[in-house]
Amino acid sequence: MKTQTMTIHELPEEIRPRERLLMNGPKSLATYELLAILLRTGTQKLNALQLGMKVLHHFDSLYELKTASHTDFLQIEGIGPAKAVEIQAAIEFGNRLNSTFIAKKGLITSSEDAGQFFTEALQDFQQEHVLVYFLNTKNEIIKQETVFIGSINTSVAHPREIFKAAVRCSAVSLIIGHNHPSGNPQPSQADIDFTKRLIACGELIGIDVLDHIIVGQERFLSLREYGAFLS
Known part of the structure; x- marks a missing residue:
């Protein structure tokens, strides 16, 4: 008998990643939960949380995930071209945020x-x-x-x-x-x-x-x- 994967919306509210982020802030979420929010939906076999965990387990480290190519993401079952692009866009956005600095407008010493x-x-x-x-x-x-x-x-x-x-x-x-x-x-x-x-x-x-x-x-x-x- 084929089992039905429980979707995120069917999970108790207190363990859904979006609701947990709203209640406790982004730092309270595990990395796979953050990925689940980015992925938004799962597959017929996996919900978004399970898919996020699968993506993480596919790579040996976060650095390897960070530097992965579009083709690398497509090798993961459940990750199609659209989701691969979304992950890459999120990674690049994070890289750009990390490289920003506060513009200095002058120095006051007296x-x-x-x-x-x-x-x-x-x-x-x-x-x-x-x-x-x-x-x-x-x-x-x-x-x-x-x-x-x-x-x-x-x-x-x-x-x-x-x-x-x-x-x-x-x-x-x-x-x-x-x-x-x-x-x-x-x-x-x-x-x-x-x-x-x-x-x-x-x-x-x-x-x-x-x-x-x-x-x-x-x-x-x-x-x-x-x-x-x-x-």
Whole structure:
């Protein structure tokens, strides 16, 4: 009597690879489960999980699978031209992701450097813009983001959004800056209070706030040098 292979959709939900990925993240899946998601369907004899395991067992190592040719994949029963192409495309996509790097947008080693960057970016605005430079361990700028437009106050400027952006780009530190359209870079009490609040939040989650630069007309002020970073 011919037995019917149980499809993935017939398996208990807690062991289906897509559902497990959604619940626990991609790192929780075995390699054959990741392959099963790529393959999507199996054959009459094997479901996608079993086929993924068969593909892995066909090769002596993941490196051999990674460097396999289209013909190599076609030698596996259950892998036709379409599935072979899908596997090769996924491997190449992974290779390209692995070779990427975060584009560096400049190096900041002092308040003077920071002031120059913020002055160039903010000096021409007629409304206050709040800009953040996110830095790596070498103080290279890996991302810059205007976090909001308008005067700094606690109802508008919330550290949560700034640190969410920092975590997303894996920043280890940041420098914030904004412009005073009046041309006078003298900090307001709101500027100082917000800076201290930002520093405190950064200390809690391990992301250093290195400085807060205020850009005026043809000059800037560093709140670190001004003393606002002192407790």
